[in-house]
Amino acid sequence: MERYAIPYARPGQVVGLFGGSFDPPHQGHVHVTLEAMKAFGLDRVWWLVSPGNPLKERGPAPLARRIEAAKAVMQHPRVEVTDIEAQTRTRATADTLAALRRLYPQVRFVWLMGADNLAQFHKWKDWRQIMDSVPVGVVARPGDRISARMSPAARIYAKYRIDGQARQLLGQAEAPAWCFVNVPMVDLSSTELRQRGGWADGVLPE
Ligand SMILES: Nc1ncnc2c1ncn2[C@@H]1O[C@H](COP(=O)(O)OP(=O)(O)OP(=O)(O)O)[C@@H](O)[C@H]1O
Ligand SMILES: O=C(O)c1ccc[n+]([C@@H]2O[C@H](COP(=O)([O-])O)[C@@H](O)[C@H]2O)c1
Secondary structure, eight states, X not given: OOOOOOOOOOTTOEXXXXXXXXXXXXHHHHHHHHHHHHHTTOSEEEEEEOSOOTTOSSXXXXXXXXXXXXXXXXXXXXXXXXXXXXXXXXXXXXHHHHHHHHHOTTOEEEEEEEHHHHHHGGGSTTHHHXXXXXXXXXXXOTTOHHHHHTSHHHHHTGGGBOOGGGGGGGGGOOSSOEEEEOOOOOOOOHHHHHHHSSGGGTOOOO
């Protein structure tokens, strides 16, 4: 498979890491990226197109296809679509973050996710290590705002929550620190797009 360059970031820059299956990518992903970049004061965002979510039984479409589709959907000078996890040979986010921190010791990383993932976060491998090593920015998603805020991760790390009004501080914060932002939401999911059809044959659904 074609390998993509490991992206560039200047020392001291704040880079949001947006991991996902992107199977297929959609405007909800684009929306979260742009909102997060603005909300959390990020210099750049890297999409980490996952070779395979460790918790999902169903294997996704081939990585190269998802990456090409992601590049078609997400076009912004400060956002890069990457296959970093294929290059670092990591699947679990904690392992990916450890590899990235070794590769980019002078870059500040912020982990980004939709509210549905915060609700499940306590099931991720070494999730506390993730919380303790990078700030985490959470963006509202239809149907998941309450489950996210009531989730085990949110409760256990309640005292490290940065209020939404101070969201701009997240990028410079020392971990543990997390922030939930209640921005306008886009009601789209890859599941819904797969059900619309076409993607299985390589066509990006409208
Ligand atoms: N509409 C959305 N609003 C907010 N966050 C979203 C939205 N869609 C996806 N995300 C977030 O994007 C990241 C990657 O998600 P993923 O690629 O699994 O998309 P998905 O639409 O959730 O897919 P699926 O329906 O297959 O689970 C996750 O952190 C997820 O929470
Ligand atoms: O590390 C884990 O245990 C883990 C468990 C579930 C999901 N993740 C990551 O969460 C991101 C979103 O995954 P997904 O499939 O919901 O798009 C993606 O980067 C996954 O690798 C990570």
